[in-house]
Amino acid sequence: MLFLLATPEYNKVQSNTTKVKVHLRNGIAEIFDQHQDLMGKVENNLLEIETNFENKLEKLLYILQDAVFVVSNKGLETNIESKGTGVYVYARRVREITSSTSVDEIVKQYDQKASELEKEIAKLDTGSSSGSEKETAKKPELKLSSKLLLLKEEVEFLRRAVTIVKNLKS
Secondary structure, three states: OEEEEEOOOOEEEEOOEEEEEEEEOOEEEEEOOOOOOEEEEEOOEEEEEEEEEOOEEEEEEEEEEEEEEEEEOOOOOOOHHHOOOEEEEEEEEEEEEOOOOOHHHHHHHHHHHHHHHHHHHHHHEOOOOOOOHHHHHOOOOEOOOHHHHHHHHHHHHHHHHHHHHHHHHO
16 A cells, blocks of 8 residues: 655655554544545544554554545556555644654744744734723734744644653653
């Protein structure tokens, strides 16, 4: 079975995949050879693949941010004889999880991005506080910027990555 994982910064092709387990928006799917065609959305969640390399079973784990997951039996080739099950994943961002992955490193990145997000929110804060209780009880209105939205998504992805890695390590 062919497995392809692609992001703007990362590409992984694995031709000897035996099983793919993906945590989709609406449940978990396990894909084996000759699986039916399938499509789903992955939001800040886990993808596991198993490969058989030189009669040794290897398991690879990835955390994906905003990914589309496609299973096809048509293959990429136009030659009908080369048909096979293909699993294609296109993500905005990916983080590979290995035994050497440090929770502390991800927490450090999370803290840094959360701090950047707080600073960006503080910059865009347009509310004025004149001291009245009604005005201070209201949240200040924020002008949304693309940088702010990207930081929010990145902070959420790192928060989810920390949670997943902590659960896997325990």
